[in-house]
Amino acid sequence: MTMPAVYFSHGQESGPWGSKIQSMASNVQKLGCRAESVDYQGIADPTDRVNKLIRECANVEEPLVLVGSSMGGHVATAAAARVGAVGLFVLAPAYYMSGYESLTPPDMPIAIVHGWNDDVVPVENSIRFAKACNASLHILDADHRLTANIDDINDLLTRFIEGLVEN
Numbered sequence: 001m002t003m004p005a006v007y008f009s010h011g012q013e014s015g016p017w018g019s020k021i022q023s024m025a026s027n028v029q030k031l032g033c034r035a036e037s038v039d040y041q042g043i044a045d046p047t048d049r050v051n052k053l054i055r056e057c058a059n060v061e062e063p064l065v066l067v068g069s070s071m072g073g074h075v076a077t078a079a080a081a082r083v084g085a086v087g088l089f090v091l092a093p094a095y096y097m098s099g100y101e102s103l104t105p106p107d108m109p110i111a112i113v114h115g116w117n118d119d120v121v122p123v124e125n126s127i128r129f130a131k132a133c134n135a136s137l138h139i140l141d142a143d144h145r146l147t148a149n150i151d152d153i154n155d156l157l158t159r160f161i162e163g164l165v166e167n
Contacts, residue, residue, distance in 0.1 A: 001165050004063040004086060008037040009053060009072030012094075015041055020069060020091070020150060027154040031161055034062065040072070046100050049075045057083040065161060070094050070121065070144065073112075074103070081106040087164045089157055092118055092144050095125045105133030111160045113153055115142030136160075 006028045008021045016037040017025075025035035038056050040049045053075055057064060063086045068076030073093025080088045081104075088110045094100055112135050114126040123139060130137035138156055142149045 001063055001086070001167070003032040003034075003165065004065045004161065005034040005036065005060050006065045006067055006161070007053070007057060007060075007076075008035070009049070009066065009068035009075045010037065010040060011070030011072050012044075014069070015039070020145075020147060020153070023150045024067060024154060024157055027157060028161060031158065033065075033161065040075070046071060046074055046078070046094075050078045053079040054082055057085075063164070065089065065164065067091075067157070068093065069146075074100055077103050077106065077110075080108060087111075087160065089113075089160050091146055091153065092121050093126060093129070094121050095129045097121060097125070103129070105129065105135070109160070109164060110135035111138065111156060112136070113138045113140065113146065113149075113156060115140050115144060115146055115149070117142060118144040120144040 016039040028035050065087045066076035066085045067089045069091040071094045073090030091113045112126045114123045140149050
């Protein structure tokens with residue numbers, strides 16, 4: 001497989017080029033991937049964000065990997081099958097939260113990273129989702145933001161992308 005394009009979806013309170021996304025984008029670019037980050041600022045409704053991501057990915061020619069954090073994890077998951085993604089890598093995804101539509105796990109490789117000390121999205125939500133779709137699940141000693149764990153996250157993302165490319 002050629003190196004994928006990696007599209008990032010930020011969380012509700014952050015922006016398209018926050019510190020985590022900057023670090024992950026730099027990391028995947030070193031692997032030879034193209035990195036893009038969708039700007040959802042001013043769009044509160046998750047479904048509107050999903051539709052924007054689908055539009056942004058409409059003309060992607062490379063294999064596509066979606067990466068999302070918090071609400072962005074929910075958005076990436078909801079769009080993944082519809083954009084033909086080959087993989088999904090999500091951080092503290094807002095699964096099973098009030099106001100979000102239910103999700104059918106897409107049939108593709110999925111990696112979930114969540115913090116044991118998340119006080120925004122319960123870690124149990126990621127455990128439940130991972131079990132439903134046999135996703136790889138990485139639970140770290142971290143809070144919702146996972147900022148202090150960016151080196152671990154980059155290692156996991158690198159291994160995830162390398163695993164996709166090898167298959």
